[in-house]
Amino acid sequence: MPLNVIQSVVIFPLSFGIGSNMARRDRIILDMADFRASCLALFYLVRGWPPQSKGSQYAMEMKALIHQLGTNGAIYLHTGDPSHLCIVYATLDEMTSLTEIVRKSDPSDWIKSVVTRAHQYIRYIQIDFERLRATADFRNPYVAYILMVIWLFLYPVFFAPHFAYVGRYSTTGTVWPGVYSSAIATVLMISLGFTLMDTDDPFDQTVLGSLDCQSILTAPTHYMWDTPQKTRKRVKEETHMDLVISEVGSQTPLNHSPVSPRRDHANKEC
Numbered sequence: 003m004p005l006n007v008i009q010s011v012v013i014f015p016l017s018f019g020i021g022s023n024m025a026r027r028d029r030i031i032l033d034m035a036d037f038r039a040s041c042l043a044l045f046y047l048v049r050g051w052p053p054q055s056k057g058s059q060y061a062m063e064m065k066a067l068i069h070q071l072g073t074n075g076a077i078y079l080h081t082g083d084p085s086h087l088c089i090v091y092a093t094l095d096e097m098t099s100l101t102e103i104v105r106k107s108d109p110s111d112w113i114k115s116v117v118t119r120a121h122q123y124i125r126y127i128q129i130d131f132e133r134l135r136a137t138a139d140f141r142n143p144y145v146a147y148i149l150m151v152i153w154l155f156l157y158p159v160f161f162a163p164h165f166a167y168v169g170r171y172s173t174t175g176t177v178w179p180g181v182y183s184s185a186i187a188t189v190l191m192i193s194l195g196f197t198l199m200d201t202d203d204p205f206d207q208t209v210l211g212s213l214d215c216q217s218i219l220t221a222p223t224h225y226m227w228d229t230p231q232k233t234r235k236r237v238k239e240e241t242h243m244d245l246v247i248s249e250v251g252s253q254t255p256l257n258h259s260p261v262s263p264r265r266d267h268a269n270k271e272c
Contacts, residue, residue: 016150016194019142023201027213030137030204034218037130041068041222044097044123051104051116060104065226067097072219075131079138079205079215090131097124134215141202150195157191 045068049061071093078086098121105117161184169180204213 013190013194016191016198019146019198020194020201023142023198023204026137027201027204030134030213033130033133033137034213034215037072037127037134037219038222040123040126040130041072042225044068044120044127045222045226047116047120047123048100048104051113060100061226063100064097065223067093067100068226069220069223071097071127071131072223073216075134076215076219079134082138087135094124094128097127138203138205142198147199147202150198154191154195157188161187 045061045064048064049058051060071090074086074089074093077083078090101117101120101124104120105113165180165184167180168183169177172179205215
């Protein structure tokens with residue numbers, strides 16, 4: 003009976019909480035990936051604006067805003083400092099203002115559809131950040147951790163007689179079965195309890211497996227160059243491979259077949 007109580011009242015809730023925290027961590031990783039993809043798409047869209055709109059200049063301004071957004075957003079997720087949250091929203095406002103400047107700089111109709119796409123990317127960035135913020139601000143109820151600590155303190159008082167009974171009346175004639183069972187149950191509950199507390203905040207950067215938000219959210223800015231020529235130059239310097247730019251702007255590395263030999267062989271058979 004006491005072992006069933008431990009399993010149903012303690013171990014199952016702790017395991018369920020750990021599973022919920024890990025599932026939330028997986029969603030955070032996907033939200034960060036969406037955030038980075040939207041930032042890259044927004045930068046490349048701004049950089050592709052024609053020379054009369056000063057696309058390269060606006061692209062570098064957008065890169066600085068993206069870096070500022072990722073840095074202050076990561077600090078807020080880690081510390082909860084409201085001043086950095088204010089900077090995040092001010093940066094998003096500056097991004098919108100920059101796209102409006104571009105829209106007003108060119109009276110032609112084509113710029114309207116391009117700026118609309120830019121606003122959509124900014125909206126996606128806002129949604130991704132709000133998801134990350136909701137995860138950082140609203141975690142497991144604090145009362146659950148209080149009850150867990152109380153239970154860990156009361157556990158020896160409640161179950162010491164049971165383990166003493168197991169050791170006293172064991173079939174081996176020794177007290178070691180009671181000692182082993184109490185040690186295993188204690189280590190199991192303490193391990194689950196500390197694991198639950200460590201996985202509650204994926205942004206604290208104090209335990210193994212926590213997310214380094216600043217390096218993740220600002221990573222796209224390391225791959226943003228103001229012209230495609232600089233992109234090709236950096237790729238050649240880092241990978242020792244050239245990029246072939248087709249008429250439609252696609253980039254395919256040399257010495258790298260776009261179709262794998264196995265797939266090409268299958269196509270020939272078909």
